Amino acid sequence: RLRKWQERIRTKDAGERNLQFALSEIDRMASALGVPRSVREVASVIYRRALNEDLIRGRSIEGVATSALYAACRQEGIPRSLDEVAEVSRVPQKEIGRTYRYISQELGLELKPVDPKQFVPRFASALNLSEEVQAKATEIIDVSAEQGLLSGKSPTGFAAAAIYAASLLCNEKKTQREVADVAQVTEVTIRNRYQEQIEAMGFR
Amino acid sequence: MSGPADSIEIQNVVASTGIGQELDLEALADDLPGADFNPDNFPGLVYRTQEPKAAALIFRSGKIVCTGAKSIDDVHEALGIIFDKLRELSIPVDEEPEITVQNIVSSADLGHNLNLNALAIGLGLEDVEYEPEQFPGLVYRMDEPKVVILLFGSGKIVITGGKRTDDAETAVEEIVERIDALGLLG
DNA sequence: GCTTTAAAAAGTAAGAT
DNA sequence: ATCTTACTTTGAAAAGC
Numbered sequence: 349r350l351r352k353w354q355e356r357i358r359t360k361d362a363g364e365r366n367l368q369f370a371l372s373e374i375d376r377m378a379s380a381l382g383v384p385r386s387v388r389e390v391a392s393v394i395y396r397r398a399l400n401e402d403l404i405r406g407r408s409i410e411g412v413a414t415s416a417l418y419a420a421c422r423q424e425g426i427p428r429s430l431d432e433v434a435e436v437s438r439v440p441q442k443e444i445g446r447t448y449r450y451i452s453q454e455l456g457l458e459l460k461p462v463d464p465k466q467f468v469p470r471f472a473s474a475l476n477l478s479e480e481v482q483a484k485a486t487e488i489i490d491v492s493a494e495q496g497l498l499s500g501k502s503p504t505g506f507a508a509a510a511i512y513a514a515s516l517l518c519n520e521k522k523t524q525r526e527v528a529d530v531a532q533v534t535e536v537t538i539r540n541r542y543q544e545q546i547e548a549m550g551f552r
Numbered sequence: 553m554s555g556p557a558d559s560i561e562i563q564n565v566v567a568s569t570g571i572g573q574e575l576d577l578e579a580l581a582d583d584l585p586g587a588d589f590n591p592d593n594f595p596g597l598v599y600r601t602q603e604p605k606a607a608a609l610i611f612r613s614g615k616i617v618c619t620g621a622k623s624i625d626d627v628h629e630a631l632g633i634i635f636d637k638l639r640e641l642s643i644p645v646d647e648e649p650e651i652t653v654q655n656i657v658s659s660a661d662l663g664h665n666l667n668l669n670a671l672a673i674g675l676g677l678e679d680v681e682y683e684p685e686q687f688p689g690l691v692y693r694m695d696e697p698k699v700v701i702l703l704f705g706s707g708k709i710v711i712t713g714g715k716r717t718d719d720a721e722t723a724v725e726e727i728v729e730r731i732d733a734l735g736l737l738g
Numbered sequence: 739g740c741t742t743t744a745a746a747a748a749g750t751a752a753g754a755t
Numbered sequence: 756a757t758c759t760t761a762c763t764t765t766g767a768a769a770a771g772c
Contacts, residue, residue: 406739430685442763445686458677461669461684499668499705500688500748534751539756564745568768594742595770607743609769617768620744655767659746687764688748700765702747710747712766 370395370413377417380436381428391420398451407447411439415448419457426470427462429504431532464489464498464507467531471511474530475522484514492548501541505533509541513549556662557724562717563710564657567627570615571638572646577612583641599634606630617654624653624717655713658720662707662728664738666690671703674734692727699723 371392378388394416398404404412414437421428430448434441452459465486472482488510492498498506508531515522524535524542531538577597581589588598596609596617604626609617616634621627628651635645668690672682681691689702689710697719702710709727711720731737 445683445763449681449683453678453681456678460677461672461682493669496665496667496705498684499666500684501705502685502749504685505750536752536756537750540749561746563747564743564766566744566767570769588742590742596742598743600743605744609743611769613770615769617743619742619768622745652768657745657766681764683764684749688750689764691765693765702765704747704749706748708747710745710765712746714766 366409367396367399370399370409373410373413374417377414377433377436381417381421381432383417383421383426383428384424387417387420387424387426390423391417394419394451394455394457397455401454403451403454407450408439408443410437411443411447412451414439414444415451418444418448419452419459422459422462423457425466427466427503429467429532431504462503464493464503464510467504467507468511471507471527471530475511475515475526477511477515477520477522478518481511481514481518481520484517485510488513488545488549492545495548497541497544497548502533502537504531505537505541507531508533509538509545512538513542513545517551556660556728557721559661559663560658560711560720560724561660562623562656562658562720564619564655565621565624565627565653566617566619566655566657567621567624567631567651567653568615568617569631569649569651570613570646571635571643571649573614573644575610575612575614575643577610580610580641584637601630601633604629608634610634618651624656627651627653653715656715656717656720657710657712658714660709660711660720660724662703662709662724662731662737664707666703666705666707666731667736668703668705670736671731671734674736675730694723694726696726697722701727703727 374388374391395413398412418433430441430445434444468482468485508527512527524538528535528538577589581587581597584599596611600607604621606621607619618627618631621630638645668682672680672690679693689704692701697714699711699713699719711723714720
């Protein structure tokens with residue numbers, strides 16, 4: 349039937365337009381976050397997979413697109429926090445997190461927990477900290493994580509505290525406020541993690 | 553032998569029942585001191601009992617949800633109080649309405665700190681949800697018994713989704729066994 | 739999906755002192 | 756800086772949008 353045929357075309361066109369919109373949104377957000385082109389491609393693949401497996405039904409296109417980008421950053425080893433992703437998305441952070449968990453589960457992405465060390469280079473350079481501070485922060489993260497201090501703690505807060513501690517140890521001091529701002533955590537969180545990490549390092 | 557299973561404490565029991573009679577919630581809200589009824593927000597009337605402490609959601613259909621009780625006995629006791637209150641208001645209530653436990657929330661202590669990162673990989677990323685940026689607990693969905701376990705770095709855990717008292721016990725024994733098999737228990 | 743109820747776990751946050 | 760309060764997660768039912 350002609351009507352049925354037209355409807356198919358209309359549906360196909362609508363689907364195509366939605367896909368283009370999602371991909372352009374991924375591109376826009378990726379640019380705003382400053383992630384490399386490879387991550388956008390991974391995000392696009394994740395979005396198409398979600399589309400093919402009908403995971404978008406009942407969810408917003410923007411929400412799935414944002415979550416795909418969040419997942420892609422993690423998969424490529426250059427994670428962005430949910431806060432950072434939410435800043436460039438029009439979807440609330442809570443929905444991004446919930447949608448990410450859903451598509452991650454359904455697509456079997458099996459992404460490992462975010463490693464705090466992956467935030468060090470980006471946070472440290474935003475603070476104009478040296479290579480030496482980065483190495484020290486990485487060491488602090490390794491040692492304190494090994495002693496079980498990482499369980500349940502936010503990766504960004506853990507990284508921020510280690511960077512703060514390392515900046516002190518390397519005589520390139522940054523204030524808790526400065527580190528808190530780039531990591532988007534509170535000074536209280538840095539203070540709490542810092543105390544534990546210093547103790548784990550054997551510095552009283 | 554005292555083990556993690558002995559540390560289990562029921563924290564909340566959710567149950568449903570019905571009095572087999574339609575209710576005028578507007579009138580009931582006036583006759584029941586302390587009742588909260590905001591039909592614009594939620595269709596149920598909220599009524600709280602003090603001893604045992606519990607909260608009941610009473611619906612127009614006569615169906616009731618009881619939550620907040622610390623044991624199955626408390627659920628029966630609290631609902632008994634509500635049934636009597638309704639009878640006092642000349643509302644016909646079935647002799648012994650059937651009470652169905654829908655969910656039991658329990659807490660327990662494994663007695664050792666847990667490396668949640670290692671646990672997430674060990675238990676299998678496909679069955680685990682661990683997003684410390686969003687919540688400090690690792691979420692583990694167990695098939696038998698069918699419950700959800702939240703595991704924390706302290707070794708404290710929460711078991712929810714079970715309908716029977718012994719679901720929590722079985723689940724704790726099972727999770728301890730699995731963690732131990734991974735060499736991740738103390 | 740949402741709305742409401744209750745309770746635990748532990749981390750993070752916000753506002754007050 | 757420390758305290759209090761509050762929000763994040765899990766589960767289930769109820770009636771209705």
